[in-house]
Amino acid sequence: MTEFNWTSRCPLLLALIGALLATVLLTGLQWLAFAASPSGASRILDGADILRLALPTLVLFILVALLSRLAVRRLTAHHLRTLRNTVTETFKDGEINAAGLARMAEIVNEAAKDEIGEIYQTLGRVASEIGRRQESQRIASMVIKHSRDSIIVSDREMRILEANPATTDFYGYDPAELVGKNFLILCPPELTEDFWHQAREQIKTTGQWQGETLNPRKKAREGEARREQGRDYRPVWTRVTALRDASGRVSHFVGISTDLTERKEAEKRLRHMALFDTLTGLPNRRMLLEQLQLAIQQAHPHRRKLSLIVLDIDRFRGINDSIGVHQGDELLQVVARRLQGMKIEEEVAARLSSDEFAVLLPGGDANQAARRARQLLEQLCGAYHLEKQSVPLAITLTAGISVFPDDTESGDNLLSQAITAASHNKEANERKGLHFFTPQMSTRIHERFVLEADLGKALASGGQFFLAYQPQFDVVTRQVVGVEALIRWQHPERGLVSPAQFIPFAEESSLILDIGDWVLKEAARQGAMWQRMGLNLRVAVNLSARQFSQSRLPAQIAAALDSTNLAPHLLELEITESALMNDVEQAIEHLASLSQRGIQIALDDFGTGYSSLSYLQRFALNRLKIDQSFVCDLGNQDAMMIVNAIINLAHSLGMEAIAEGVETAAQLDSLVNMKCDEYQGYYGSRPAPAEAIPDIIARQRTMSKE
Numbered sequence: 001m002t003e004f005n006w007t008s009r010c011p012l013l014l015a016l017i018g019a020l021l022a023t024v025l026l027t028g029l030q031w032l033a034f035a036a037s038p039s040g041a042s043r044i045l046d047g048a049d050i051l052r053l054a055l056p057t058l059v060l061f062i063l064v065a066l067l068s069r070l071a072v073r074r075l076t077a078h079h080l081r082t083l084r085n086t087v088t089e090t091f092k093d094g095e096i097n098a099a100g101l102a103r104m105a106e107i108v109n110e111a112a113k114d115e116i117g118e119i120y121q122t123l124g125r126v127a128s129e130i131g132r133r134q135e136s137q138r139i140a141s142m143v144i145k146h147s148r149d150s151i152i153v154s155d156r157e158m159r160i161l162e163a164n165p166a167t168t169d170f171y172g173y174d175p176a177e178l179v180g181k182n183f184l185i186l187c188p189p190e191l192t193e194d195f196w197h198q199a200r201e202q203i204k205t206t207g208q209w210q211g212e213t214l215n216p217r218k219k220a221r222e223g224e225a226r227r228e229q230g231r232d233y234r235p236v237w238t239r240v241t242a243l244r245d246a247s248g249r250v251s252h253f254v255g256i257s258t259d260l261t262e263r264k265e266a267e268k269r270l271r272h273m274a275l276f277d278t279l280t281g282l283p284n285r286r287m288l289l290e291q292l293q294l295a296i297q298q299a300h301p302h303r304r305k306l307s308l309i310v311l312d313i314d315r316f317r318g319i320n321d322s323i324g325v326h327q328g329d330e331l332l333q334v335v336a337r338r339l340q341g342m343k344i345e346e347e348v349a350a351r352l353s354s355d356e357f358a359v360l361l362p363g364g365d366a367n368q369a370a371r372r373a374r375q376l377l378e379q380l381c382g383a384y385h386l387e388k389q390s391v392p393l394a395i396t397l398t399a400g401i402s403v404f405p406d407d408t409e410s411g412d413n414l415l416s417q418a419i420t421a422a423s424h425n426k427e428a429n430e431r432k433g434l435h436f437f438t439p440q441m442s443t444r445i446h447e448r449f450v451l452e453a454d455l456g457k458a459l460a461s462g463g464q465f466f467l468a469y470q471p472q473f474d475v476v477t478r479q480v481v482g483v484e485a486l487i488r489w490q491h492p493e494r495g496l497v498s499p500a501q502f503i504p505f506a507e508e509s510s511l512i513l514d515i516g517d518w519v520l521k522e523a524a525r526q527g528a529m530w531q532r533m534g535l536n537l538r539v540a541v542n543l544s545a546r547q548f549s550q551s552r553l554p555a556q557i558a559a560a561l562d563s564t565n566l567a568p569h570l571l572e573l574e575i576t577e578s579a580l581m582n583d584v585e586q587a588i589e590h591l592a593s594l595s596q597r598g599i600q601i602a603l604d605d606f607g608t609g610y611s612s613l614s615y616l617q618r619f620a621l622n623r624l625k626i627d628q629s630f631v632c633d634l635g636n637q638d639a640m641m642i643v644n645a646i647i648n649l650a651h652s653l654g655m656e657a658i659a660e661g662v663e664t665a666a667q668l669d670s671l672v673n674m675k676c677d678e679y680q681g682y683y684g685s686r687p688a689p690a691e692a693i694p695d696i697i698a699r700q701r702t703m704s705k706e
Helices: 011-036 047-090 098-110 115-146 166-171 193-206 261-275 285-302 316-323 325-342 366-380 411-427 439-461 499-507 511-532 553-564 577-582 584-597 637-652 665-673 690-705
Strands: 150-155 160-163 208-216 233-244 250-259 306-313 348-351 356-361 382-384 393-395 397-404 434-436 465-474 480-491 495-497 538-542 571-576 600-606 623-626 656-660 678-680
Touching (some): 150 166, 193 208, 193 233, 233 261, 285 306, 285 348, 285 356, 285 411, 306 366, 316 325, 316 393, 325 348, 325 356, 356 411, 366 397, 366 434, 397 411, 411 434, 439 480, 439 499, 439 511, 465 511, 465 538, 465 690, 480 499, 480 511, 480 678, 480 690, 499 511, 511 538, 511 553, 511 571, 511 690, 538 600, 553 571, 577 584, 584 600, 623 637, 637 656, 637 665
Parallel strands (some): 397 434, 538 571, 571 600, 600 623
Antiparallel strands (some): 150 160, 150 250, 208 233, 233 250, 306 356, 306 397, 348 356, 465 678, 480 495
16 A cells, blocks of 8 residues: 655645644634624624634635645646656667666655656666666677677568678678578578478478588679688588567578588598597508408409508617607608608508508509518618708618408408518518518417516516626636626526517517616626625626616616615626617717716627717727627638727727627637637636626636636
8 A cells, every 4th residue: 555645745735734724723813812802702703703703814725725736736847847858868769878767766766655756666667677678689689790600580481681790701791782682592502492391391390490501602602613611612500490479470580500610620630630640640540440441342342352561660669769759750750751652543551550550552462562562661671861860860661461351351350460460570580571461470479468468577576587697707817807697587487588589579668678777776786795795796787779768877877886885897888889879979978977987888799780980989988899790700711800800999999899609719719819808608608697606706716726
């Protein structure tokens, strides 16, 4: 119920009541005055008296009432003018004006709670609601205007009523240019009437149609551009929604088109990443298998043959560790470019893994595959000039071949068989080898994998490895001056496994680093024990190329010496020429650091590698080890000249020479005559357990005294 406000809602009524009260009061006063007078007290009032007494009051009452009514009319007119001005300001130009709306809110807050106040409040609520809706419409309009999607509104006959600016970018038409035209002008012209019939039926049923089309821009529609995805043809996803009026009939259509170009490009990039090797750009294993399966499907009905060649870079892991990952990647890229440049006709060249490549020969039989594999090996094996390598890097590859349908009719099996055939070359240590797959290879490869797994278990468990030590003798005194530490593996089931069996596997994996670290620590521990016994024996430890390439090598060796207290000059590191030449500058740095600490350095298998004198004099070396392949031929004049030259070279560079593989007295006599410094081999002693070394030393001392 509306609250009644006497001061604001009924000013006329209040004025009348006030006038009436004043009249009554005035009449009463006049009556009292009359009664008190001598004439009044002595008689009764008649009508003339009453009229005379009340008339002035009645006139006053009428006057006050007229004035009150005038005041109320003026006040009401003022409120109505204010209301009119406020409404006019608020709804200016058919839109809610922010300033007018604020003024309306201010008046509503100040308005009295009478009928006019209620009008104010009602108008305020209406204005606020209209303003809210207009703001929502304004925001929606801005969203449509700035949307990257094309938004088009048409009537029920699909005549375009409005289009947003993005439509120009989509279709090449100005929005104003489209008004009045049929919506179908923007659609691919080859879409049939059946297509549109089905689309309309779907809209009737579900209220919406959506689908992907390749839409032409204005230029392409007018025949000035070819039909291809890009500037003039654009893949879009379009949604057409029907809008209905209050009666449920379709009144408008809204078409929203989303550009799929970026998404398509992203999908294309993802597919490329999924099917191509990111480093070399060649097809990857997955892509090769897809192409292989397709080639098999095409060859199978006609029983045509096809071949698969797998190419494996020999000892790539060691090369990669020696020259570094970045240059290893560069090598793979150069190999890939050579391989891609050699690809002919329908061949598919791919990269399978780190060091494995493959070439698919559709229609190639075994003879064709063999000829092609030899061509590939001839071109890919050889010297590679890398950016940061001062000397060319020489590499070799091996090849494995499998043939469809002779070996298998499965693409997966064909690939695994070719890989197995390539791995057979590694197992046989054949450089530039070429083998066709045979079932026997699978058995050998399986045995190799088992051996590698057992090697990992042996490192993890400990206790299966031990060191044997082969004494090194002074050529003149025949006394033991040092020992070479040689690793042995006592397998719990296989028995004693030769290093020739497991070291190549270890070098192809990271296991060689763990094995090398164990050998270094164990040899240093044993050398320190002999040192405490008074046997100052030089202990030689072989370092693999992967070990030597580690930047932490000097710190690792220093830690082994510090933990065992072995004197540095009693530790000798044997390094091959190839390990030194992989990274000459790092080799010079490593050798200088080790030499400054007093550690001995021997160059192993000298004469079988680079034998570059220009580099040899830059290395901090103590000994050259003459390879046993020269020593065993000392009866040959050419071999004697080579050994003599190596000994003289060592002495001229301030080094000693030590011959390995000495097995006869004649060989030793020749070394004595050529003034070789030291020797080792079966003629002196076979490798022996650590506990046998003191007895060998004692026996040699006794023999020299005799």
